[in-house]
Amino acid sequence: MGWGTLTGKLVTFEGPDGAGKTSALNAIVADLQPRLGDRLVVTREPGGNHISEAIRAIILDRKNTMMDDRTEALLYAAARRQHIVQEILPALQNDQLVLCDRYIDSSIAYQGAGRGIGEQAVYDMNQFATKGLTPDLTLYFDVDAAVGLQRIQTHRQNEINRLDVEALSFHHKVQAAYLRLLADHPARIKRVDASQPLERVVQQALQIMTAQLPAYLGTEGKSK
Numbered sequence: 001m002g003w004g005t006l007t008g009k010l011v012t013f014e015g016p017d018g019a020g021k022t023s024a025l026n027a028i029v030a031d032l033q034p035r036l037g038d039r040l041v042v043t044r045e046p047g048g049n050h051i052s053e054a055i056r057a058i059i060l061d062r063k064n065t066m067m068d069d070r071t072e073a074l075l076y077a078a079a080r081r082q083h084i085v086q087e088i089l090p091a092l093q094n095d096q097l098v099l100c101d102r103y104i105d106s107s108i109a110y111q112g113a114g115r116g117i118g119e120q121a122v123y124d125m126n127q128f129a130t131k132g133l134t135p136d137l138t139l140y141f142d143v144d145a146a147v148g149l150q151r152i153q154t155h156r157q158n159e160i161n162r163l164d165v166e167a168l169s170f171h172h173k174v175q176a177a178y179l180r181l182l183a184d185h186p187a188r189i190k191r192v193d194a195s196q197p198l199e200r201v202v203q204q205a206l207q208i209m210t211a212q213l214p215a216y217l218g219t220e221g222k223s224k
């Protein structure tokens with residue numbers, strides 16, 4: 001296991017659908033970009049490169065109602081592997097700060113718990129894909145699953161994917177798994193209260209990032 005010395009940092013954004021991860025990420029990038037310039041890398045899962053975006057299109061296509069749960073889990077892991085090799089790893093080797101919209105915790109919550117494959121089984125399967133590459137920091141955007149889905153219905157009708165249309169019971173299982181991950185990994189996963197107005201969410205997320213990554217975002221980072 002392991003990828004050798006990595007001087008960059010990987011921060012992942014996690015939470016139920018409609019929690020506001022992408023909205024917060026965009027605002028955080030606007031805040032950090034002037035300071036970090038090309039040391040900042042912004043990406044997403046599934047996706048982030050041509051191959052993984054092609055896999056994303058297959059997974060999220062609402063026409064693919066026949067997709068088997070384990071096929072789905074394997075496709076997410078395959079997209080992740082390609083994303084790591086092509087985007088994340090080179091950035092971490094190059095001392096960059098990678099902000100990634102979703103990562104392995106999504107697979108544990110959605111496929112492990114939501115689909116019922118098993119959280120440990122999905123974690124183990126992903127070790128083959130990630131070779132143990134774990135985020136330095138994960139922000140968990142905590143909002144009730146029903147609130148997140150309502151936000152999507154109200155504001156994002158044009159972008160509803162195959163996972164979004166699952167039953168509320170599926171999304172509650174996902175949320176419960178996320179809360180278990182939060183409790184089990186207190187050093188890595190930090191809670192952001194995503195039920196607040198977006199500006200407050202962004203402020204809280206930035207405070208956590210600054211406290212957890214002082215070399216990049218604290219006073220040390222400002223002189224770089």
Ligand SMILES: Nc1ncnc2c1ncn2[C@@H]1O[C@H](COP(=O)(O)OP(=O)(O)OP(=O)(O)O)[C@@H](O)[C@H]1O
Nearest residue numbers: 017018019020021022023151152155156196197198
């Ligand atoms: N704090 C907030 N309060 C109210 N509405 C919000 C908040 N944050 C985001 N929204 C709105 O909710 C919708 C979903 O937000 P966004 O796409 O950022 O969520 P997400 O967590 O990235 O969702 P998904 O994982 O499904 O892509 C958007 O229309 C956005 O404008």
Ligand SMILES: Cc1cn([C@H]2C[C@H](O)[C@@H](COP(=O)(O)O)O2)c(=O)[nH]c1=O
Nearest residue numbers: 017045046076102103106107110163164
């Ligand atoms: C990485 C990953 C994602 N998912 C789900 C979560 C969302 O419903 C979609 C991605 O859409 P988004 O608008 O970019 O959030 O895919 C998953 O089930 N498993 C995963 O590993």
